[in-house]
Amino acid sequence: MGISNKMHEGVYMCVFGPTFDTISEDRALRLLGADVLGMSLTAETIVAHHCGMKVLAISLVTNRCTFERGKPQSSHQEVLQAGLESSETIAMLITQILEKL
Known part of the structure; x- marks a missing residue:
């Protein structure tokens, strides 16, 4: 797809x-x-699966976890900016997936 170096597989953990x-x-x-924490995706996926729908889940990681005190955590603005910077890549990925369906 031309973006394989940006795609990873891992364990998604849902938090509130x-x-x-x-x-x-x-x-x-x-x-x-x-490997990744997220606030959405899981509940929606469970409900869709329960309704008999097939589900493909794609997550865009927009900030890194902070494991040490004193290190700056991502701000809301930084998270929004990271999403904006990746929007073309995500659009290309979704387009390529849909073309293969």
Whole structure:
């Protein structure tokens, strides 16, 4: 697809929001095997599957977890900017997936 170096497979851990994760949460969930934390996707996927729908889930990681005190956490503006910067890549991925259906 031309974007394979930007795609990764891992363990998605759902957390409740809408708040950013804390350092303690990041550490604990990492110990449990989480590669990525997110506030959405899981509930919607469960409901869709329950309704008999086929589901393809794509997540865009927009900030890194902070594991050490004193290191800056991502701001809301930084998260929005990261999403904006990746919008063309995500659009290309979705277009290529739809073309193969």
